[in-house]
Amino acid sequence: MESTISNIDIGIVISYFLIVLFIGLWISRKTKTGEDLFLGGRTFGWGIIGLSLFASNISGSTIVGLAGAAYTTGIVNSVYEWMSGLPLIIAALIFIPLYLRSKITTIPEFLQLRFDRRSQKFFSIITIFSTIMIETAGALYAGSLVLQTFFPDLVMWQTSLVLAVIAGIYTAGGGLKAVVYTDAIQAVILIVGCSIITWILFGKLDYDWARVVAAAPEGHFSVVQPLDDEGLPWPGLLMGVPFLGFWYWSTNQYIFQRVLGAKDIQQARWGVIFAGFLKIIPLFIMVIPGAMAISLFPDIANGDQVFPTLVTKVLPVGLIGLVLAGVISAIMSSVDSALNSSSTLLVIDFIKPVKKDVTEKDIVKYGRISTLVFMVIAALWAPQIQNFTGLWDYLQQMFSIIVPPVAVIFLVGVFFKRGNGDGAFWTLVLGTLAGIGLFVLEQFDMWHLHYTINVGLMILLSTVIFVVVSLMTPAPDAEKMKLLTYRKELLMDGFENVPWYKNYIYHIIVLVVVITYILIWLW
Numbered sequence: 001m002e003s004t005i006s007n008i009d010i011g012i013v014i015s016y017f018l019i020v021l022f023i024g025l026w027i028s029r030k031t032k033t034g035e036d037l038f039l040g041g042r043t044f045g046w047g048i049i050g051l052s053l054f055a056s057n058i059s060g061s062t063i064v065g066l067a068g069a070a071y072t073t074g075i076v077n078s079v080y081e082w083m084s085g086l087p088l089i090i091a092a093l094i095f096i097p098l099y100l101r102s103k104i105t106t107i108p109e110f111l112q113l114r115f116d117r118r119s120q121k122f123f124s125i126i127t128i129f130s131t132i133m134i135e136t137a138g139a140l141y142a143g144s145l146v147l148q149t150f151f152p153d154l155v156m157w158q159t160s161l162v163l164a165v166i167a168g169i170y171t172a173g174g175g176l177k178a179v180v181y182t183d184a185i186q187a188v189i190l191i192v193g194c195s196i197i198t199w200i201l202f203g204k205l206d207y208d209w210a211r212v213v214a215a216a217p218e219g220h221f222s223v224v225q226p227l228d229d230e231g232l233p234w235p236g237l238l239m240g241v242p243f244l245g246f247w248y249w250s251t252n253q254y255i256f257q258r259v260l261g262a263k264d265i266q267q268a269r270w271g272v273i274f275a276g277f278l279k280i281i282p283l284f285i286m287v288i289p290g291a292m293a294i295s296l297f298p299d300i301a302n303g304d305q306v307f308p309t310l311v312t313k314v315l316p317v318g319l320i321g322l323v324l325a326g327v328i329s330a331i332m333s334s335v336d337s338a339l340n341s342s343s344t345l346l347v348i349d350f351i352k353p354v355k356k357d358v359t360e361k362d363i364v365k366y367g368r369i370s371t372l373v374f375m376v377i378a379a380l381w382a383p384q385i386q387n388f389t390g391l392w393d394y395l396q397q398m399f400s401i402i403v404p405p406v407a408v409i410f411l412v413g414v415f416f417k418r419g420n421g422d423g424a425f426w427t428l429v430l431g432t433l434a435g436i437g438l439f440v441l442e443q444f445d446m447w448h449l450h451y452t453i454n455v456g457l458m459i460l461l462s463t464v465i466f467v468v469v470s471l472m473t474p475a476p477d478a479e480k481m482k483l484l485t486y487r488k489e490l491l492m493d494g495f496e497n498v499p500w501y502k503n504y505i506y507h508i509i510v511l512v513v514v515i516t517y518i519l520i521w522l523w
Contacts, residue, residue: 024182028173033360044271053278058187063330065142067293067306068304070287070288073229074220075283078287080241084276086245087248088279092268093491108120121350130399133398137382156383164379172339183333193327197311197314198285204296233452235453244400246407254338283519289310335378431458
């Protein structure tokens with residue numbers, strides 16, 4: 001695709017890069033300890049947490065992937081976005097007080113407290129692998145794809161490496177605080193940029209929603225699809241999406257690290273609920289534009305080219321630079337978060353336990369070195385994603401392998417006090433192997449269920465393994481479990497002196513649930 005970009009647009013993009021680099025390097029001057037590097041000194045308020053959660057989640061791969069999926073299969077994949085409010089509520093009510101009271105730096109550390117060191121190491125390795133090979137590489141691939149639209153002569157691996165280096169420099173220097181502050185800026189740019197392209201695109205259709213619906217295939221604007229639907233069949237909506245959401249928002253170091261850096265439990269809870277509200281937005285400014293494109297550009301062969309085509313063909317000079325900066329913002333916010341979380345896991349879960357005499361200076365050094373190493377690995381793998389059928393399918397198929405056993409040992413483990421270390425470890429091992437087995441069978445055309453249905457089946461299998469193995473082996477310490485599993489006092493943790501009917505966080509939770517189910521009913 002031949003396309004050009006004006007000097008004005010280039011200036012906007014370059015200015016954005018310089019601002020982000022300046023902020024990251026400026027913050028790096030105040031990054032002295034491991035807690036500064038990995039948790040921002042535990043100083044984050046609810047606003048910065050919510051914006052950072054949103055920006056890190058809405059990556060370049062999400063923008064490109066959702067628009068492409070909406071164009072090719074309909075808006076059904078948007079449920080991954082606006083149904084996020086429900087797992088975020090679970091995180092706010094149960095897991096935030098458990099995590100923050102435990103004073104952990106990484107989510108796998110909680111598994112060591114709740115179960116044992118085996119589960120911690122296994123989960124940490126899985127998380128590092130998925131964060132670098134799926135999240136970071138996916139974001140770099142999406143970013144390279146978009147940039148190639150404007151600069152056709154760019155080579156993907158070179159572009160991925162440049163994007164990774166820019167994010168890696170300020171992440172290695174400033175750590176999580178640099179990540180969340182740049183994320184806050186990136187979230188605003190992202191929302192504004194995508195809102196503009198949505199409004200202009202709708203204007204080209206005479207602001208006529210009926211025209212948008214009429215141009216799309218039947219059922220394109222429904223989230224309840226038949227069993228044979230390629231995008232998201234209705235059993236997957238019930239069996240897969242909720243557990244994928246729970247894993248992502250409650251157990252994923254890449255996302256939850258900024259919550260662990262909150263000032264206190266109240267700020268963490270408010271930040272998570274704020275993010276739940278923000279997650280409703282992508283349906284309107286990222287998904288629906290992909291469906292609108294059917295009316296204006298009916299012949300796009302590759303779904304991953306839908307969003308770049310909209311930017312190139314719809315926006316005037318100046319706005320192209322703003323939206324491109326927004327997309328790059330999304331890429332950078334995902335890459336910086338992933339690099340920081342992966343280095344945190346490596347240092348805290350593996351290096352620190354081995355090197356007993358490690359100093360704070362050493363921790364910062366190891367964290368920065370590992371960030372740069374992961375940066376290179378992700379950049380080299382990113383071009384390989386083009387060998388998959390589509391970016392969205394690549395992401396979701398990978399997640400369907402790793403999510404079920406992890407979701408079970410956290411979600412079931414926090415309520416099933418009899419669950420022990422043996423049960424958790426063998427659930428992780430056998431559940432992951434079973435997921436890989438289904439993936440291999442699918443590649444050889446021997447298994448035909450949608451990956452979201454596979455998630456539901458693997459959840460059931462993993463639950464059986466966890467419960468059976470736990471009951472066949474010695475019970476964990478009952479007193480210790482009281483502090484690491486669910487108890488009703490968790491629900492009011494941080495709000496002990498406020499009656500429930502005056503606790504506004506519960507009012508907002510009800511509102512998020514209501515909005516979610518209204519959207520389900522409408523679509």
